[in-house]
Amino acid sequence: MAYYLFNHLLVGIYLYGVYKMIYVENKDLVIPGEVLAEDDFYSGRGTFRENGKICSSLMGLVSLRNRKVSVIPLKSKYIPKKGDVIIGKINDVKFSMWNVDINSPYSGILPASEVFGRDKKNLNRIFNVGDVLFLRVVDVDEVKKAKLGLKGRGMGKFKGGIIVSIAPTKVPRLIGKKGSMINMIKDKTGCKIVVGQNGLVWVKGEKDMEQITKNVIKIIEKEAHTSGLTNRIRDKLYLDIDGEIPEGLDDEEYDFESEVNLSNNDNFDDDSNNHRRNSFANKHKRFNKKFNRRNSFNKKYELEKPRLQNFKAELEQEELEAKKKEDKKRNDDFINNLENIEKSKSKKSFNLNRKKSGFSILKDNF
Amino acid sequence: MIFISEDKKQRADGRAYNELRPIKIEVGVLERVDGSAYVEVGGNKILASVYGPKETYMKRFLRPDTGVIKVKYNMAPFSVDSRKRPGPDRRSNEISKITADALRPALLLESFPRSMVEVYIEVIAAEGGTRCAGVTAAAVALADAGVPMKDIVAGCAAGKMDDQIVLDLSEVEDKEGQADVPVVIMPRTGEITLLQTDGNLTDEEFEEAINLAIEGCMEVSKVQKEALKNHYVQNLEG
Numbered sequence: 001m002a003y004y005l006f007n008h009l010l011v012g013i014y015l016y017g018v019y020k021m022i023y024v025e026n027k028d029l030v031i032p033g034e035v036l037a038e039d040d041f042y043s044g045r046g047t048f049r050e051n052g053k054i055c056s057s058l059m060g061l062v063s064l065r066n067r068k069v070s071v072i073p074l075k076s077k078y079i080p081k082k083g084d085v086i087i088g089k090i091n092d093v094k095f096s097m098w099n100v101d102i103n104s105p106y107s108g109i110l111p112a113s114e115v116f117g118r119d120k121k122n123l124n125r126i127f128n129v130g131d132v133l134f135l136r137v138v139d140v141d142e143v144k145k146a147k148l149g150l151k152g153r154g155m156g157k158f159k160g161g162i163i164v165s166i167a168p169t170k171v172p173r174l175i176g177k178k179g180s181m182i183n184m185i186k187d188k189t190g191c192k193i194v195v196g197q198n199g200l201v202w203v204k205g206e207k208d209m210e211q212i213t214k215n216v217i218k219i220i221e222k223e224a225h226t227s228g229l230t231n232r233i234r235d236k237l238y239l240d241i242d243g244e245i246p247e248g249l250d251d252e253e254y255d256f257e258s259e260v261n262l263s264n265n266d267n268f269d270d271d272s273n274n275h276r277r278n279s280f281a282n283k284h285k286r287f288n289k290k291f292n293r294r295n296s297f298n299k300k301y302e303l304e305k306p307r308l309q310n311f312k313a314e315l316e317q318e319e320l321e322a323k324k325k326e327d328k329k330r331n332d333d334f335i336n337n338l339e340n341i342e343k344s345k346s347k348k349s350f351n352l353n354r355k356k357s358g359f360s361i362l363k364d365n366f
Numbered sequence: 367m368i369f370i371s372e373d374k375k376q377r378a379d380g381r382a383y384n385e386l387r388p389i390k391i392e393v394g395v396l397e398r399v400d401g402s403a404y405v406e407v408g409g410n411k412i413l414a415s416v417y418g419p420k421e422t423y424m425k426r427f428l429r430p431d432t433g434v435i436k437v438k439y440n441m442a443p444f445s446v447d448s449r450k451r452p453g454p455d456r457r458s459n460e461i462s463k464i465t466a467d468a469l470r471p472a473l474l475l476e477s478f479p480r481s482m483v484e485v486y487i488e489v490i491a492a493e494g495g496t497r498c499a500g501v502t503a504a505a506v507a508l509a510d511a512g513v514p515m516k517d518i519v520a521g522c523a524a525g526k527m528d529d530q531i532v533l534d535l536s537e538v539e540d541k542e543g544q545a546d547v548p549v550v551i552m553p554r555t556g557e558i559t560l561l562q563t564d565g566n567l568t569d570e571e572f573e574e575a576i577n578l579a580i581e582g583c584m585e586v587s588k589v590q591k592e593a594l595k596n597h598y599v600q601n602l603e604g
Binding site: 029031032033035046048050055057058059060073074075076077079105106107143144 | 400401418419420421430472474477478479480481509510511512514515516517518552553554555591594595598
């Protein structure tokens, strides 16, 4: 909050001071081509500079921080980024890979080597066209084609459930502050929910609960930029499921600044952490139990700090371990090979001996 | 909008020489597409829809350094007095091309290389000036789809009728008039992205027509911006 005030103060200084160079305020709605600021500001995401003026290139909300002007779009397409966790649908099965539709202008590929080492099997048997998978973006190449992988907990094929699609920019709002929104919905509906950063959400539970969850997610998408959303969603969930709103619920203060934080792509890692842990919780019942108990005790839907504090570090470590393993395997292979070669050599000499005389076989065997 | 001018005669539909037909723009009218807009200019009813940057089936159009835009303009068989044969023809192919050319300078597709933006303009009812109204609708739909743009382009035509330069020709004026000058501009900088001429005009008349058309474009632009902001406010209320 202090930071927010400070920001406002800064804007104030610029507005009433010597420089009158900013034309908008934080959270203002702008449309493409609108002039936002002049010279003394930095142009951030969703803006461009022309003749010393900073203009908006998207329809969205202004975000001002440290003299950096950026626009958070209301609608946008997902662009694959390394390390993201996403939901994709198998489009095509090829000789050694799958083509995956990842709800983006660019398609993803899942190489067969990601699924079963080096030996190729019938790819159709593992994943077929139409299967929906939970994946991680391993790498994005120059032409923005995403290479996908299945390494990590909870990754793999979804069985049953429904897919709800929302705008990728609304994903942070759906997850909420430290996963508050998504966990609240999970608790109330009893559905399993997995959110991909490409704007696809997988929901599985009882049929009517799935529908309620779907509706709620759609509402969140539509009203993502309004304040007090978490409370309204909570009330709606109570109404839909219990038929009444229990008394004595404390209203949480809504903090716009945190939403902006979440909306910025740079800070996405926190969400992926949360998100990863959630899917983890789904997988492991014991953890899930603990998780639910906590939530039923204090109704604020607050969570303990994510265990996997640093997602990227973990990824790197995983990679390192894999590398070490590979190296070791290669070493072993090399040694084995040497042994094999020696064995075959001795065999060869044996064979040569054998060829010399037809009776030597019997002799050698004894 | 009231423009009263005493030295020039009134037009067939009672408008002043520099008066636009009533404009109505609605944003986000379609569910299944990334962005859409519905525009009414006088008797014109036009629906524009946009499929945002996406991977395309037509690989040969793709460019490695930037995204591309493809426009398809189509008139419904019932949009004109006598039934129009459905399907593409010489005129709609031309308008598709010039609409793409008019929109392209305003788009910032460099961040979406090897992708394509598809714009579909459907004319449900036509009453003169459909190409300008089509561009206007397409620009709003693109903004709604979240395609990065330098500016929202706006289009308006001027022309010559009864030896007098007039703004926003209706169908009768278009057919019986002496000239038609459709203009599309980027309102912030005033750059012209489309300029066509049909008919005979002297140099002075041509200047006058362009200036009048640019004035009209500015008015159209105001309506576009208002419509986009209103859509957001409506969304906010629920």
